[in-house]
Amino acid sequence: MQINIEDISAKHLLILSLQNHFFAGNGFVLLSAQDNVTDNFLQAILSLNGIKKILLTAQTLAAFYDDTTNKDELRLLLMAETDDYFAQSEPMTISPFCGNLHEAAETLADVFIRPTLNRDNGDLDILRIEDNTVFVRLTGHCAGCPFAQNTLHNVIAKTFQKYIPQIEKVEVEEK
Numbered sequence: 337m338q339i340n341i342e343d344i345s346a347k348h349l350l351i352l353s354l355q356n357h358f359f360a361g362n363g364f365v366l367l368s369a370q371d372n373v374t375d376n377f378l379q380a381i382l383s384l385n386g387i388k389k390i391l392l393t394a395q396t397l398a399a400f401y402d403d404t405t406n407k408d409e410l411r412l413l414l415m416a417e418t419d420d421y422f423a424q425s426e427p428m429t430i431s432p433f434c435g436n437l438h439e440a441a442e443t444l445a446d447v448f449i450r451p452t453l454n455r456d457n458g459d460l461d462i463l464r465i466e467d468n469t470v471f472v473r474l475t476g477h478c479a480g481c482p483f484a485q486n487t488l489h490n491v492i493a494k495t496f497q498k499y500i501p502q503i504e505k506v507e508v509e510e511k
Contacts, residue, residue, distance in 0.1 A: 337422055339415055343407065347446055348388075350411055352397040352418060359427045362498050365392040366433065366440055375428060377421040384413050391443050393499065398447040433500070437465050441496060441503075448495045453478055453487070460492065468504040470496055473511070484508070 342351040367373060368389040369382050381390055381397070386405030391398040397418060401410055433440060441462050453459050458478030463471040472492065474484055481487070493506040 337419060339418065341411060341415075342451065343411075344446075344451060345407070347450075348401050348403060348405075349446060350399045350401065350407065350414060351447055351451075352399075352414055354395050354397075354418070356422050357394045357427055358392055358397070358421075359394055359430050361394065361430075362501075363393075363430050364433060364440070364444070364499050365430055366390075366435060366443055367392075377417065377425060377428070380417050381414065384410060384417075386410060389443070391447055396447065398443075400443075400446075437500065437502075438462065440500060441465060441470055444495060444499055445492075449492055452491055456481075463509055465503075468502050470503055470506045471509050472506060473509055 338355050340353045342353070344351065365378070366389065367378060367382060369387050371382070373379050373382065378390075378392070381387065381399065386401040388400045388402055390400070397414065399410065399414055401407065445460065445462060450459060453476075456477050458474065458476040458481065460478065461473040461475060463473055465471070474481070478484055478487065488506060488508060496503045496506060
């Protein structure tokens with residue numbers, strides 16, 4: 337099984353991208369270390385030393401860790417648990433997300449959007465979510481960039497709409 341790992345140290349985040357699927361569809365699971373879970377794989381991941389929260393999509397496991405964590409050890413443990421899961425388990429079934437939409441949007445942005453924006457010295461602030469619309473402010477090099485509308489539609493909006501189906505649009509607010 338091929339696992340690609342992206343280390344975003346500034347966010348204390350390890351992202352494992354896989355070819356295999358944890359589950360079918362475009363849903364996601366967002367859990368903190370304090371959440372009570374029954375799935376053995378999710379329990380094992382959340383019990384790893386230093387894990388604060390995880391985001392699990394069909395082909396991604398993103399683990400946010402605290403600043404005391406040995407990330408090299410954590411990387412190996414995440415890979416081992418993931419490998420064990422696929423060797424022993426059937427794809428899991430997940431329920432639609434019904435938690436805090438702003439927290440979900442921030443976490444999805446940390447995993448799928450900000451790494452792309454940060455490569456070009458840009459970022460975004462999620463200001464609010466109302467009436468099925470995410471309001472964002474583009475910052476850094478993204479503010480005023482001639483390609484900002486393309487990024488807004490092809491990266492930001494598509495990501496939110498893929499994982500949070502009730503999001504209908506994303507709008508930029510200037511300062």
